Amino acid sequence: MSSERKPIKRIVIAGGGTAGWMVAAALSKTLGKLLDIKLIESDEIGTVGVGEATIPTLLTFHSLLEINEQEFMAATQATFKLGISFENWRDRGQDYIHSFGLTGKDHWTAGFQHFWLKGRERGLAGEYGDYCLELKAAQQSKFAHLPRAGMNYAFHLDATLYAKYLRKFSEGFGVQRIEGKITEVALAGENIAALRLDSGALIEGDLFIDCTGFRGLLIGEALGVGYEDWSHWLACDSAVALQTVSTGPALPYTRSIAHAAGWQWRIPLQHRVGNGLVYASKHIDDEQAKQALLANVEGEALTQPRVLRFQPGQRHQTWRANCVAIGLSSGFLEPLESTSIHLIQRGITRLLQMFPSKGICPADIAEYNQQSRNEIEHIRDFIVLHYHVTQRQDSAFWRHCREMSIPASLRHRIDLFRETARVFRVPNELFAENSWIQVMLGQGILPQQHHQVADLMGDAELARFLNSIRQQVDQTVVQLPAHQAYVESYCRVAG
Ligand SMILES: Cc1cc2nc3c(=O)[nH]c(=O)nc-3n(C[C@H](O)[C@H](O)[C@H](O)COP(=O)(O)OP(=O)(O)OC[C@H]3O[C@@H](n4cnc5c(N)ncnc54)[C@H](O)[C@@H]3O)c2cc1C
Known part of the structure; x- marks a missing residue:
């Protein structure tokens, strides 16, 4: 362990989605003067491109960063969000709002x-x-x-524009962005020593933040940290996403409309509407999901329907050796209560509170991992509640949700x-x-x-x-x- 106790000065953030740029913004704003921060992202790989509904805790993040709300909202085509309307969840024809x-x-x-x-x-x-x-x-x-x-309140925002906005913010505080594909993770004992890019460049660091999305290139593929699967409680494992033109005034809430084998989101932004159907691939296939979504959107489609696959669950550890996983690389439940960006923010806050300036110590790692676990398990329970406590019996999916153990x-x-x-x-x-x-x-x-x-x-x-x-x-x-x-x-x- 003694080799791990070296001062942390060089931070390498792998990935430039919402997670990567939120980490870059917060680290550079708070500790930027003490650190050398690099962020590697690949335009060729791109980001997950969804994740547009937030919860009120994002206001705290923005206030820590001293972000001007009007400027941020204009830059991300954001609208206000007061809660989520749950339609057909209790039973068909019955709605309620979970407000903030x-x-x-x-x-x-x-x-x-x-x-x-x-x-x-x-x-x-x-x-x-x-x-x-x-x-x-x-x-x-x-x-x-x-x-x-x-x-x-919280916001609905355009995820791509949000990453762009945070990039500009972070670069203003000295973050160096490197374009390139990570092709190799070089290890030194149990730590990561450097990331090799397709250009041949070697990016060395003391602390690596894995923001590479579902793949978990550093934490999972290189360090071998496994994944705890929660699909026995959260049956949805797929989504199809589609953007449409706005057909009327933007609503100040997200719509979550239950379907026979999942649910549909509707997120109104200033310039368009984000739509998607989250579903259990065991109960309907991708083509049926696309058709169900297309039949239920309002307004002309701006994009082609895009299928995304995910595994509900979490990493056994989100901090291992000199690598911290933040964002989808650390785990994902599903989008129902818009909690992923919040979990990114919590990961960042925790890392800053436990920042290992003088070297990484095992007690910090253990504390960080325990807190992460408690947090995501609590949110998991809240999401499972929506599925399990239902009067719907009209499909095999809902009968499974009613009858599953919790x-x-x-x-x-x-x-x-x-x-x-x-x-x-x-x-x-x-x-x-x-x-x-x-x-x-x-x-x-x-x-x-x-x-x-x-x-x-x-x-x-x-x-x-x-x-x-x-x-x-x-x-x-x-x-x-x-x-x-x-x-x-x-x-x-x-x-
Ligand atoms: C269907 C769906 C709906 C969602 N809705 C919401 C929501 O409403 N609210 C919410 O809070 N969250 C939501 N989420 C979660 C949200 O999308 C994510 O938490 C958020 O976008 C952060 O993603 P990320 O940055 O971890 O990963 P990504 O966006 O996937 O970014 C990964 C980054 O890593 C880079 N990368 C990967 N591999 C390499 C490599 N080899 N070399 C170089 N770079 C690499 C990519 O280029 C990219 O920049 C949703 C997720 C899904 C799947």
């Missing part, structure tokens, strides 16, 4: 859902979503920035909510209580009881409490501008 907002007001002993359940029982409450600003704004296609971060950690959460309406968030978990509640209610779980503290309120008091929240939401939403108009005035792309 908070719903109602909690009491310290019991979350708002307990008061809402009591109100529902007494005929005093509306829909659960009526008490959430972001959800109501999404339904009415409205948006504005509100004082004191009063509206939680992780024990998820089983516990579902049982706890079903029996007691309680949800607890463990520190550092991505999805907070309100996300779990919105999805569990949306998928059709109605808790059997509520906390007694809600019974202490008489009908009149409870009605006043619920109505005051709803009125506040309605009064705010009515004053918001249309999302499309807001985007046009805030960050319209010139020309």
